[in-house]
Amino acid sequence: MNHPAPPALARRPFPTELLEQLRSAFGERVSNSEAVRAHHGRDESPFDPQLPDAVVFAQSTGEVQTIVKLCARYGVPIIPYGNGSSLEGHLLAVQGGISIDLSQMNRVLSINAEDLTVTVEPGISRKQLNEALRDTGLFFPIDPGADASIGGMTATRASGTNAVRYGTMRENVLGLTAVLADGRVVKTGTRARKSSAGYDLTRLFVGSEGTLGVITEITLRLYPQPEAVSAAVCAFPSMGEAVRTVIETIQIGVPIARVEFIDSLAVRAINKHSNLTLREKHTLFFEFHGTAAGVEEQAQLVQELAAQHGGEGFEWATRPEDRSRLWNARHNAYFAMLQLKPGCRAVTTDVCVPISRLAECVIETETDLKASPLPCPIVGHVGDGNFHVAILIDPDKPEEIDEAERLNRRIVQRAIEMDGTCTGEHGVGLHKMDFLIEEHGADTIDTMRAIKHALDPHNLMNPGKIFSWAA
Numbered sequence: 001m002n003h004p005a006p007p008a009l010a011r012r013p014f015p016t017e018l019l020e021q022l023r024s025a026f027g028e029r030v031s032n033s034e035a036v037r038a039h040h041g042r043d044e045s046p047f048d049p050q051l052p053d054a055v056v057f058a059q060s061t062g063e064v065q066t067i068v069k070l071c072a073r074y075g076v077p078i079i080p081y082g083n084g085s086s087l088e089g090h091l092l093a094v095q096g097g098i099s100i101d102l103s104q105m106n107r108v109l110s111i112n113a114e115d116l117t118v119t120v121e122p123g124i125s126r127k128q129l130n131e132a133l134r135d136t137g138l139f140f141p142i143d144p145g146a147d148a149s150i151g152g153m154t155a156t157r158a159s160g161t162n163a164v165r166y167g168t169m170r171e172n173v174l175g176l177t178a179v180l181a182d183g184r185v186v187k188t189g190t191r192a193r194k195s196s197a198g199y200d201l202t203r204l205f206v207g208s209e210g211t212l213g214v215i216t217e218i219t220l221r222l223y224p225q226p227e228a229v230s231a232a233v234c235a236f237p238s239m240g241e242a243v244r245t246v247i248e249t250i251q252i253g254v255p256i257a258r259v260e261f262i263d264s265l266a267v268r269a270i271n272k273h274s275n276l277t278l279r280e281k282h283t284l285f286f287e288f289h290g291t292a293a294g295v296e297e298q299a300q301l302v303q304e305l306a307a308q309h310g311g312e313g314f315e316w317a318t319r320p321e322d323r324s325r326l327w328n329a330r331h332n333a334y335f336a337m338l339q340l341k342p343g344c345r346a347v348t349t350d351v352c353v354p355i356s357r358l359a360e361c362v363i364e365t366e367t368d369l370k371a372s373p374l375p376c377p378i379v380g381h382v383g384d385g386n387f388h389v390a391i392l393i394d395p396d397k398p399e400e401i402d403e404a405e406r407l408n409r410r411i412v413q414r415a416i417e418m419d420g421t422c423t424g425e426h427g428v429g430l431h432k433m434d435f436l437i438e439e440h441g442a443d444t445i446d447t448m449r450a451i452k453h454a455l456d457p458h459n460l461m462n463p464g465k466i467f468s469w470a471a
């Protein structure tokens with residue numbers, strides 16, 4: 001593939017003694033086979049894979065500590081690995097090193113139903129967690145499309161379709177345990193719902209993308225399963241009318257649980273992929289949670305707003321199986337969109353703007369995309385002001401890669417000019433590093449760099465990501 005390479009960084013030497021010592025400590029849970037390394041040296045970004053030197057499957061905080069201390073002794077990089085679903089080059093071993101696979105640390109450590117909290121190991125996936133909570137009447141709402149690990153979601157500050165109601169990982173991680181680059185173990189936060197006790201290290205680790213430490217336990221907020229749920233679909237004459245319906249819904253304070261925008265091209269992809277028969281127009285998917293009366297009232301209000309904006313035929317999905325068909329289709333939208341252009345890869349972009357600027361931002365983006373020869377479906381968690389464009393490229397055509405990067409730059413710069421952000425939820429990884437400086441300015445990045453230098457003075461933890469080591 002010809003996608004522009006991430007900043008050139010030399011691979012660090014990988015001593016054979018380290019491999020031998022890891023093997024003697026972890027036996028068959030250490031692999032340096034090409035296939036295992038290839039699986040761990042890539043993600044869903046359009047970048048070429050860059051393989052770690054070896055992969056270790058850890059089973060406890062103590063084991064992570066041992067691996068980190070050994071790597072620190074030899075100056076070898078460490079890349080924590082959750083489920084490999086990140087989109088911006090987060091996992092590429094740009095300087096080689098050890099990938100610590102946390103998928104075998106997937107236990108629920110404690111459920112405190114009275115306090116609505118749960119403590120888990122990082123490798124548990126969001127679906128596994130909700131399965132474990134099934135009999136408690138509680139659930140964990142954050143749902144990135146992929147079945148990501150809770151550790152990966154914490155490390156990328158992920159969100160998803162229902163962040164508009166329940167918040168993102170930032171609001172839902174109460175505390176965590178992390179192994180630092182020198183092997184020390186820190187615990188941040190408590191199970192209390194609030195605290196003013198010192199610097200908020202929990203928030204520092206949430207979104208740190210593996211660059212500050214390996215997260216080995218996470219305490220999360222839970223929510224009662226809503227008494228009533230209903231979902232609906234509505235098609236709109238234009239992108240602007242769909243988005244204005246959402247803006248007004250949020251501005252009048254409807255506590256909507258999910259509101260997702262899907263443009264007509266993405267609807268076509270979803271119909272084909274998930275065997276649905278939605279009208280191929282710009283569409284909103286809605287979901288309402290609450291008491292039966294509350295849900296009805298919310299739905300009524302939103303239906304009226306949609307009608308004022310030309311929404312055609314509010315169609316209800318009331319049976320649980322119809323709702324899950326709809327939301328499964330939404331969660332599979334990324335893979336559906338890839339099928340619009342056989343053999344393609346997606347350059348995804350994920351901007352987020354203040355809700356009052358959303359219509360303007362989406363409409364200007366649509367104008368740009370229409371003028372491009374590349375297919376560029378748009379989907380979005382628009383209730384948060386967040387939308388994604390999947391720019392579909394033939395990875396063997398440099399002119400398509402250039403065009404995708406040109407579009408990406410325009411979309412991101414527009415969002416930043418509107419007081420928005422270059423990434424609402426996917427994170428920075430390698431792909432958004434330059435935009436981070438544009439968004440925050442050099443002094444803010446220097447402050448982030450000072451924290452990184454203090455906690456990881458030998459640049460061992462996922463090096464080369466988020467911002468450069470040197471100014």
Ligand SMILES: Cc1cc2nc3c(=O)[nH]c(=O)nc-3n(C[C@H](O)[C@H](O)[C@H](O)COP(=O)(O)OP(=O)(O)OC[C@H]3O[C@@H](n4cnc5c(N)ncnc54)[C@H](O)[C@@H]3O)c2cc1C
Binds near residue numbers: 044079084145
């Ligand atoms: C189809 C699809 C849809 C998606 N939809 C969404 C969406 O709606 N919202 C959203 O937010 N994202 C979305 N994503 C992106 C992705 O799912 C998220 O970024 C997710 O949080 C990554 O989790 P993971 O377990 O796959 O982490 P990985 O990809 O394995 O890792 C991601 C980063 O976290 C670090 N990391 C992982 N585990 C740990 C740990 N225990 N300690 C320290 N660092 C760690 C890694 O080093 C890496 O930098 C989507 C991706 C796909 C493919």
